[in-house]
Amino acid sequence: MQIYRVDEPRLGALRVREWRHRARHALALLLLLLTVVATGLTLLDDSKAPLPTKVFHALWDGVNLVTTLGDFSDFDERQKFFMLAAMLATMLVAAFAISMLTGLLSGDDVMVYRENRAMERKLERLSDHVVVVGFHGLGETIAERLRAAGETVLVLAVDEAAANRASDRGHLVLLGARDVFDDVMRRAQLERAKAVIVTSPDANDNLVITLMARTMNPSLTIIVPGENDLRKTLLKTAGASEVVIAEDLLASAILDKLTLHTKVAP
Structure with missing residues (x-):
């Protein structure tokens, strides 16, 4: 783990x-x-x-x-x-x-303590990594593709199941509930990170996380999905480097496919 x-x-x-x-x-x-x-x-x-x-x-x-x-x-x-x-x-x-x-060091709480101490040493040496916030659907796919491309991925998760799944896939993981997520962000070594990709399913969480990441590292690349142009403007104002609107990408992909089939049609 x-x-x-x-x-x-x-x-x-x-x-x-x-x-x-x-x-x-x-x-x-x-x-x-x-x-x-x-x-x-x-x-x-x-x-x-x-x-x-x-x-x-x-x-x-x-x-x-x-x-x-x-x-x-x-x-x-x-x-x-x-x-x-x-x-x-x-x-x-x-x-x-x-x-x-006998027995004092065999409890689950002691195992968590030991794991945290080992992870602290890894986090202290971490640099040039990509932080992926969230590990459900989109976040999981992005983290897997980044790892396949040779990038060091640090996953930030708010629930145990997602954290365990990310760890089982070989990613470094920071786990913390929403009420301590500012501590999670502080421990993610954002000052030495290559980029942050925010994939939380909650639009308001994405906005807050983007603002925190930009505050912690003014030069950091931050990529966030957005639902519409208004949300894109808000995310840009909060510090997002790029805002990706899924409907725009899907529409472009469909039109590209249509153009391709139209060109090759007899």
């Missing part, structure tokens, strides 16, 4: 922060246990070895205990009793750590 959700659930970030907080606590407990074990083994070491050597051997045995490798040097009775207690403490700390950390 290549979807950035502007209105991402905050719970995902909270879960990740909580997991990191608990992981630090678990690590601190393990380090404390290692320190206690190393200190105890050093104090119980009656050999004639120098203190640094005793400390090193104690640390070695402590790390083996914490990592469950089990490679211990020969112990006397006191050291064995101490290590039994240390083993029990290690199992308790490990069980506590597992209970704290």
Whole structure:
């Protein structure tokens, strides 16, 4: 999936922060246990070895205990009793750590958080791309043809189904509801985009989006469909570079076909 959700659930970030907080606590407990074990083994070491050597051997045995490798040097009775207690403490700390950390990072909200962080890095590097607003009918066809021509396409969508469909087709996607669409536009890197093609089915949305895009990048190429000459004038005033009226195109295509058949008729 290549979807950035502007209105991402905050719970995902909270879960990740909580997991990191608990992981630090678990690590601190393990380090404390290692320190206690190393200190105890050093104090119980009656050999004639120098203190640094005793400390090193104690640390070695402590790390083996914490990592469950089990490679211990020969112990006397006191050291064995101490290590039994240390083993029990290690199992308790490990069980506590597992209970704290398990499951926190498996929720859908955490997956969304991770996906957003990965998409943020992609969006930061994005440039010379074509932004297609909407992925229904016209927008989907345009995005597919642009991608086939080798263009990098960023789709802006307001509903989950369209966003998933665009992502499945290999497009980068920004998803956000209408009430946060200004945030969607801000994250689309319009200052580095090649063009914006607005294909929303709502004429008023097209007008607003055109105005926002022109405000964000005064030199951007913006292409918008229009319903009539009045709407074309409004879109041009809002900043559209080109306004395409579907009925004009359809009429021209029909007349071209008529002319072609008339010329070749016997």
